[in-house]
Amino acid sequence: MKRSRFAIEFAIAIAALLLFALPDMRAQSALSGSGVADDPEFFVTLDAYVKYGGDIDVIDGLTGLKYHSDNAVVKAIHSSFPQIMGGLHAKLLELEARYMNFYLSQGVQHERELAALAESFGITRFSMDRSRWMVREKAILQRLDKEPFFQIKELVVWEKDYLDGDLPDNKWAKNIRFNPDTQSWERRVLTEWNVNTVRVTRWNNGQLNTNVQMVEKLQGLNLETNKGFHIMVGGRGLSPYVQPGDFSEVTVSYPIIVSRRENAEEQIQRLQKQIVENLSHLYDPFTWVARRSTRFRTAFSSELINYFKERKYRVKDRDWFDPAICHFLNDVVTVKRYGFKEVYDLYLTQQFANSKNVLGKDLDLLNWHEGENREGESVNRDRRIWLNFDRPGGARFVMLDAYLRYGDKFVDALRERLTSLKKRGDGKELIQEVIAEVSGVPAEKYIPAAIKAQKAGLEQFREKMNF
Numbered sequence: 001m002k003r004s005r006f007a008i009e010f011a012i013a014i015a016a017l018l019l020f021a022l023p024d025m026r027a028q029s030a031l032s033g034s035g036v037a038d039d040p041e042f043f044v045t046l047d048a049y050v051k052y053g054g055d056i057d058v059i060d061g062l063t064g065l066k067y068h069s070d071n072a073v074v075k076a077i078h079s080s081f082p083q084i085m086g087g088l089h090a091k092l093l094e095l096e097a098r099y100m101n102f103y104l105s106q107g108v109q110h111e112r113e114l115a116a117l118a119e120s121f122g123i124t125r126f127s128m129d130r131s132r133w134m135v136r137e138k139a140i141l142q143r144l145d146k147e148p149f150f151q152i153k154e155l156v157v158w159e160k161d162y163l164d165g166d167l168p169d170n171k172w173a174k175n176i177r178f179n180p181d182t183q184s185w186e187r188r189v190l191t192e193w194n195v196n197t198v199r200v201t202r203w204n205n206g207q208l209n210t211n212v213q214m215v216e217k218l219q220g221l222n223l224e225t226n227k228g229f230h231i232m233v234g235g236r237g238l239s240p241y242v243q244p245g246d247f248s249e250v251t252v253s254y255p256i257i258v259s260r261r262e263n264a265e266e267q268i269q270r271l272q273k274q275i276v277e278n279l280s281h282l283y284d285p286f287t288w289v290a291r292r293s294t295r296f297r298t299a300f301s302s303e304l305i306n307y308f309k310e311r312k313y314r315v316k317d318r319d320w321f322d323p324a325i326c327h328f329l330n331d332v333v334t335v336k337r338y339g340f341k342e343v344y345d346l347y348l349t350q351q352f353a354n355s356k357n358v359l360g361k362d363l364d365l366l367n368w369h370e371g372e373n374r375e376g377e378s379v380n381r382d383r384r385i386w387l388n389f390d391r392p393g394g395a396r397f398v399m400l401d402a403y404l405r406y407g408d409k410f411v412d413a414l415r416e417r418l419t420s421l422k423k424r425g426d427g428k429e430l431i432q433e434v435i436a437e438v439s440g441v442p443a444e445k446y447i448p449a450a451i452k453a454q455k456a457g458l459e460q461f462r463e464k465m466n467f
Helices: 002-019 040-044 072-118 137-144 170-177 264-282 299-308 318-338 340-354 393-407 408-419 427-439 442-464
Strands: 057-060 150-159 177-178 186-204 210-222 228-232 251-258 359-362
Touching: 002 186, 002 359, 040 264, 072 137, 072 150, 072 251, 072 264, 072 299, 072 318, 150 170, 170 177, 170 186, 170 251, 186 251, 186 264, 210 359, 251 264, 264 359, 299 318, 318 340, 318 393, 340 442, 393 408, 393 427, 393 442, 408 427, 427 442
Parallel strands: 057 150, 150 251
Antiparallel strands: 177 186, 186 210, 210 228, 228 359
């Protein structure tokens, strides 16, 4: 009877989970998740967007000289490119400002509730340094508001009617190739974004110390497949002391292939849509900080773990207990605030959808020529979900399972046992005892059943959300 009731409760919870909606965070950038490339209104209102950047040179890829041919497709793309970039720039500003405001406002309340819950478990005086929240994102947003990052300097035209296997020996030809597997031409864009942050501090003896941090972000995208790479070079990422003026300008050369044998209007529409989709992946300065799929979402549990491990607590197995209990406490707050979709979504994103090197739809290192040997990690989406109570990550989901079934009854019982300890106890054994007490089922039976149920729920959610 208990199993049947649990199955019904779990099905209801899953249904509620799938209906619950938060902003799309699995997209690598705000633009790539906005659907702007498929929004006809965006193209209808192109003329309304502020012109973006300076003049764009038009280069004939075959000769390397300025393009002078009378081609309606080239003229239309050259004319609309600044407006397309202006629209994307404005959209990025709007979406990122909204995203940051949402998390900054929600974050204050989340922190308060987590600190109060932790306090009730004897983890006293926990707080987060809000002055450090999204400091890098704020600097990027200020730079975006002042001026764009990208400057589209060149539109490189390749006339399909004159393309053959022998490309000219020039710098523009390096970004186009014929793929024998697909029997089609492919184009790519490579960019280098540099940040130089100078921090001046004063030693105790009064002398000044100048620290310079240089970070380079390499990106590349196959313009036909929208697969590419994202590689950070230098240091440990973007400095928290970065200023809006530390970001260098990025110059971009964008190739197009046109044909005089195809309908001009159809080519224009196709190329404009490709530009929007391509730049929606490429024009993402916020990946200097972290991938959008995890940015700010992991801050609460990670800071609580770091805080807790420096404090005394009457538990022996701290390496196991600290991450297990801290993740669970944050899960309780998360479920109450957002529903457990957020718990599942973040876990699956970290496991199956997050890669520091993927740009766009999948990894393509674009090593087209001799001497190009970029390396990067793809996403292993074939792995199975694996949970084990003997590891903190598995224990966290067993406790989550108990919370979803028994609610505050489980939280209260766990709190009572932990805060009433007179001497150091075994955290794992204590949690097992509380589970058995609250559920009325021996822990050795409950834990395997809970793991099975949580794995099934995660797999169902994974399939539904196409991880």
